[in-house]
Each structure stands twice: as C-alpha cells, then as structure tokens.
Amino acid sequence: MANSADAVDGHDLGDRHERYDLAVVGAGPAGLAAAAAAAEHGVRVALLDSAPWPGGQFYRQPAAELRASRPQALHHHWPAFQRLLARLDVARERVTLLADHHVWSVTGGSGAFAVRALTGPDQRQARQLTARQVLFATGAHERQLPFPGWTLPGVVGAGGAQAMLKAGLVLPGRHVVVAGSGPLLLAVASCLVTAGATVPLVAEAADYLGYARGARVLAANPGKLVEGAQHGATLLRHGVRLRPRTAVVAAHGTDRVEAVTLGRLDAAWRPVPGSEWRVPCDAVAVGHGLVPQLELPLELGCRTRRLPDGSAALVVDAAQRTSVPGVWAAGESTGVGGVQLAVTEGELAGLAVAGQTAAPRELLRRRARQRAFAELMAARHAPGGGWTQWLDDATEVCRCEEVTARQVRDAVSELGAPDQRTVKLLTRAGMGWCQARMCGPAVARLCGAHDDGAPTRPLSTPVPLGLLAECDTPAPPSEGAPDDHP
Amino acid sequence: MRRGPLDLVRARPETPFEFSFDGEPVTALPGQTVAAALWQAGHLAWRRTRLGDRPRGAFCGMGACYDCLVELDGTPNVRACLAPVRPGALVRTQRGDGHGELR
Ligand SMILES: Cc1cc2nc3c(=O)[nH]c(=O)nc-3n(C[C@H](O)[C@H](O)[C@H](O)COP(=O)(O)OP(=O)(O)OC[C@H]3O[C@@H](n4cnc5c(N)ncnc54)[C@H](O)[C@@H]3O)c2cc1C
C-alpha cells in the first residue's frame, strides 16, 4: 500500500521530478475532502488547482487584499469548508497544496503518472511531478444554450456572475434577470439580491412541479430542502418571482443589454406563441445546468456514461475508481450533484486510495441518497428539444468563431452534416478559443442529438508551444509496480 | 447609500489605485481581476470581435470561454477574468484576434 513516501522508493521514477503517492487535480470540495481523507491515512498527496486559493466553485473566496471579514455572507456551508481546511492543516506534513497550478496533461499509468502543470504570474512556468495514482476532482462548467442577443455585453453566465461576485465583489449590473434551468439559478439569484442587485425575476425553463413527483427522494435529503428553503426565503424577502416554464427568448440592446423578451414554454421547452413580454434590465445571468469537466481523464481513456440531462460523466465504481487503473474521480466529474455529494465522494475516494476498504456505512448511505437526488435534478432540468425554436438565423451559436444558427442549420440540412464534428469542420463552430466548451452542447443538439454530444478534449489550458515541444515523454508505468487496488 | 457586495462581506480593502482603460483612469481595489475592476467601473465590454466587430466582455467569469480577452500592458489575448489588475496597468480594448499567443 502506498501509504508513505517510502512506498515509491525502489521504482525507477526518475529523480528530476517530485514524487507523490497521489496527485489530486482540483481543490474544490471533492478534492479537498479526498486529499484530507487520504493524508489522514498516511498517503502523501499533491493537491493541485489552477485557482489562487483552494475552494473550487462553491467555496470561491474574495481575494485576500479585499479583506472581507464576513466571506460567509455569500456562502452556505462555510463552516464545513473551514473544517476541511483545518483537517488539511493537521495533515500538512503529507499534503502539498499547489495553488495556481493549471494541470494541462496527465500521462502514464498506475504506479507512475506524470502530471504537468503551468504556474507563475503568466502561467508560463512549467512544473512536473510524478504520482503513483491520480484523482480527478475537476468539477464542472456551465451548459449554455444560445438565444438571440446572448452575446451582448451584460449577458453573463449565471455561475460566472456568482464567481465574479464571490471573488471580486462586483456585479454585472443593478437589475439582473436570472434565467436558464437548474437549482444553481436559485443560489445565484439569492447571492445577487443579498449583494444589493435587484432580480426582476428568475426564469426557469423546466417545470418545478416536477420535483413533487420525486418527493420521496427530496424527503430523504433534508439538507437539500433546507438549502432550497433558505434560497427561497431570501428570494421571497426580496420580492423575487420564480417563473417556471419560462425562458429569455431574446436579449435586446446595442452595446450592452437593455431588456429581455421572456416567453412561456410548453413541456418540451417550445416557446408558446403570443406569450412574450418584455422586461428592462442591465444584466442577464444565464445557465442551463452544469457539464462535468473531463478533458484530462478522457485523455487517459477513462470511460464515461450519459446522465439523464444528456451530459457525460466519468464512470466510477463503489470506491470511486474510474475504468483506468490508478485513476480515481470524485465530485462533479462523476456527475453533477452539489457540494455535499462532492464532499461525500471525496471522502470515500480518499479513504479508498489509502486502502481503507471498509468505508463507513453512513458515508455510503449518504452518497446513495445524494446521488438519487442528483439524478432527479438532472432529469427534471434536462433541456427540452424545443429550445432551438427561439433561435433566429442570426443568433451566434459559437461565440468564438461567430458562427450563426443559420450556418449550423445549413450545414446540417443542406450539406448533410450528420454530427457535431462534421458541423465543426464545415462551419468552424467549436474550433475557437474555448474549444467548444460554450457551444458544444448546443451544436450537438442542433445536429439532432438529444444529449450534449461527445465531450470535447481540448488541452485543458492553452500551452505555450515551446513547452509542448520540450515536454518529456510520458513516464512509463514502472514495471512490476503493483496496482494498489486492481 | 445602497448596500453592495463590499458591505455585505464587511470588506475593508487595501488602498484603491488607478489604472488606465483605453486612456481613461479607472479605480480598482487590490486583489481584483481586470474584469472585476472594469465591471465595478461600469464597463462591460473590452473586446471587439474579429469578424463582426461586435463588443464583448466577461461571460463565464472563470477562464473557460475566452470572451474576456483584453490587451494588458501591451500583451494581447490576456483573460481579463483571471489576470489581476495592478496600479498603473495599461488596459486596452482588444480588436480582432490580438495577434499573439493566448494567455
Ligand atoms: C459556476 C458554478 C457555480 C456553482 N455554484 C453552486 C452553488 O451556489 N451551490 C451549489 O450547491 N453548487 C454550486 N455549483 C456546483 C458546485 O460546483 C458543486 O456543488 C461543488 O463545488 C462541486 O465540487 P467539486 O469539487 O466537484 O468541483 P469544483 O468546486 O468545481 O472544483 C473543481 C476544481 O478543480 C479545479 N480544476 C479544474 N480543472 C483543473 C485543471 N486542469 N488544473 C488544475 N485545477 C483544475 C478548478 O479550479 C476547481 O477549483 C456551482 C458550479 C459551478 C460550475
């Protein structure tokens, strides 16, 4: 069992690089819990995150220089975060926190993975380390479905607005329409109003009544109910209205957004003709659920599965192992389920990596319960096929390459493009800077898919060409190094 | 005065400073990114697209979409939502493809 630094001795891993038992990529709730649990059982851990501070999406903190004395005002569960940090501090001899390290490549195999990161002020400095095992806790990013006017300044991702607020203490505007689908919208709206913005309404494309049909799952997740109730109470106090089966079908303005047109949707997310009305605003925070971030594990060949909302997530077993030996995953990379599930999975993965095979039953029960809740959410908020009807010809679907809905549709109907990949070759949709992170799900769905299409595999960060050329050949799995948990 | 995010978390930021955005002075707080400082000053756009010459600014707010690319101290293609702003920084609207490597 690789539970001490000595365990890697005797294997020829090369002397040039730091060696660890476990590299955890991502220091969000899942990665923090995994690193703590593993280190508490003797595993030497490198915990890498591209952000300057640990915490991930949920526990994103204001920059230190802003000297916030009550950062918890923008977070639920802040004490849980403090407890995770305290555990890491107790185990600090075995945990190396590498903040500001963007991992762009993981290669090799069980016993010897080469983990390459970029760091430094301009992210131009290379750092490589070697680890016997890797754990991906890389989280998720937002799914975006375009609508006319969504490229106007002031229309921002819902999670993006929240991230900018939590880290930089700024708002995109004063009157922010929150729209899209998923429970994150309630969290975002409640953050925005608490921070002084007005939210004229939250437009939710799905039908919230759908939850009632999952009442049993909800009852088993009292934490979720409380959280929802807290957001609900905040929104009520600020007079924010929640409109189910409603979407922003267009944003208006010239140099920035000035108003939106809202429309009622039917059960398939088709706009109901004649139901439109206009609401003035100076910002829109929009998102249609979350999509796991899988570039690195896909490069290693980890298997994925389709979730009820059409996104792809890593397949893991009861111990959070992926299909590739030595590779583990926890948190949103295995399916989006919120902060508590991320922590539970992280704990379980950390214990399993440390060889603690008998996981506490309570943890297992909690994971099962929280996953059931996640599946319910994913099913309720799965984008309905009718959303494409609110696009007009000129709507830019691919923001980077400025490819319009018309161009994508022509590629499909006139040039016969059967899938997202062909559309990309014909139109350049998805070829730009973001590597289809923003338009991928929309383009796949415009090609007739009922899911987000193939998860993309760009480099997870732009890498200076020189570095690519210099980079070592992957460290081969050291021969005879046993896989700790085959 | 209206309560804003700074009051909410009882922030007592270090001394504000100025930087320049397209030649105009803009006030920023230490620790903010270029994008956060521009939002605070009411600027939402700092890039013009290559093909349509349309305005863009921050969208994903977390380094994934590259919509927020800006010219910072003469270097194009810097992600404004990630780059910290420094006193005296020269921030300019990025036009077209910026002719450089991504940052
Ligand atoms: C924008 C956004 C807002 C959210 N807001 C809420 C909310 O208000 N309430 C709620 O319950 N849930 C929210 N969620 C869901 C939330 O992500 C989870 O509840 C929880 O944060 C998941 O934890 P995680 O550890 O799996 O992932 P994250 O918290 O997303 O952590 C992943 C970490 O991995 C790092 N990372 C990713 N790729 C790399 C790489 N290549 N190299 C180095 N580091 C990397 C990231 O920087 C990040 O810190 C939000 C999600 C997103 C995307």
Ligand code: FES
């Ligand atoms: S806002 Fe998306 S990368 Fe900066």
